[in-house]
Structure formats: structure tokens, C-alpha cells
Amino acid sequence: MTFIIDTLLTAAALGTGLASGVFLAFSGFVIQGLDRLPDADSARAMRAINVTAVRPPLMLLLFGTALVALVVAGFALTGGLGGGASWAVAAAAVYLLGGIGVTAAANVPRNSRLAAVSATDASSLAQAWTEFRAGWQAWNHVRTLACALASLGFLLALLGSR
Numbered sequence: 522m523t524f525i526i527d528t529l530l531t532a533a534a535l536g537t538g539l540a541s542g543v544f545l546a547f548s549g550f551v552i553q554g555l556d557r558l559p560d561a562d563s564a565r566a567m568r569a570i571n572v573t574a575v576r577p578p579l580m581l582l583l584f585g586t587a588l589v590a591l592v593v594a595g596f597a598l599t600g601g602l603g604g605g606a607s608w609a610v611a612a613a614a615v616y617l618l619g620g621i622g623v624t625a626a627a628n629v630p631r632n633s634r635l636a637a638v639s640a641t642d643a644s645s646l647a648q649a650w651t652e653f654r655a656g657w658q659a660w661n662h663v664r665t666l667a668c669a670l671a672s673l674g675f676l677l678a679l680l681g682s683r
Contacts (some may be wrong), residue, residue: 526602526682529593530609534675536586537616541668543579548661552654560647564635567653571632583621590616593675605681612674619667627660 551570555563594613597606631653638649 526596527679529589529596530602530605530675530679530682533586533589533593533609533612533616534672534679536582536589537612537620537668537675538672539582540586540616540620541665541672543582544661544665544668548658548665552658552661556654560650561643564638564646564650564653565640567632567650568636568640571636583624587617587621590671590675593678597678602678602682605678605683608674608678608681612671612678615667615674616671620664620671623660623664623667628657628664631657631660 555566558566590613593602593609596602597609597613600606602609635649635653638645640646
């Protein structure tokens with residue numbers, strides 16, 4: 522059972538760390554790169570990114586990691602993690618709420634509003650980008666930090682389960 526627990530905790534730590542890295546890339550340079558374009562072009566580029574984001578590489582990372590986090594939390598709550606249980610439960614909660622929850626409640630609705638604007642109306646696209654950018658970026662910072670903290674929590678759970 523130790524091998525299974527160690528493998529799950531390692532997968533959870535890696536998955537949440539990778540998710541944090543993806544979100545960090547957006548906060549660190551993707552959005553700033555888009556800001557160098559005219560606002561309507563930034564909106565068009567982000568719309569294209571959002572279309573490609575909902576494909577297996579990112580979806581498997583986010584939701585596969587969520588599944589692993591739930592399994593790890595289940596083991597923790599049933600006594601299967603020993604001293605690392607509280608870290609595992611906390612890490613799973615932080616990831617599910619701060620990574621997946623924030624994505625679903627804050628970032629995806631903004632993406633949907635941006636996608637709903639006519640692609641041929643540059644003025645409307647520019648206005649939509651202005652409305653989109655600040656809120657999306659702020660919530661992206663939250664999910665970046667949440668995923669990084671979850672990764673740390675899963676690593677501490679792995680150390681504590683020994």
C-alpha cells in the first residue's frame with residue numbers, strides 16, 4: 522500500500538505543480554505579451570488560446586489531478602496516510618477550490634463573455650478585452666498560488682506519510 526500512496530502523492534504534487542506552472546506562464550508573460558498588441562488583436566488571440574486550452578493536454582492535467590487529489594484525500598480521511606493526512610486533505614481542498622473552483626467560477630465565465638463578442642467588430646473586441654483582462658489576470662494569480670500551495674502540501678503529505 523505504501524507504493525500506491527507514494528505514487529498518488531507524487532502524482533498529485535507533480536500535477537498541481539504543473540498546473541501552477543501553466544497558470545504562472547499566463548501571469549508571467551502570456552498576458553503581458555498580449556498587452557503589446559492592439560486591444561482587439563489581444564482579444565482575438567486570447568479567444569484562440571481559449572479554444573485550444575480545452576483539449577486533452579490541459580484538461581487531463583487539471584481534471585486528472587483533481588481526481589488524484591480526491592483519491593488521496595479519501596485515503597487520508599480513512600487513515601491510509603498516517604502523519605501526512607492533514608497535509609493531503611488541506612492540499613486537495615486548496616487545489617479543488619483554488620485551482621479548479623476558481624477556474625470554473627471566475628476564469629471560464631470571463632472566457633465565455635470574451636468568446637461571445639463578434640469577431641468582426643474591432644471596437645467591441647477592444648472593449649471586451651479591457652473588461653476581461655484585469656479580472657481574469659487577478660483570478661489567474663489566485664489559481665497560480667493555490668496550485669503551488671497544493672503542490673507543497675502534497676509534498677509535505679508525502680514526507681509525513683513515511
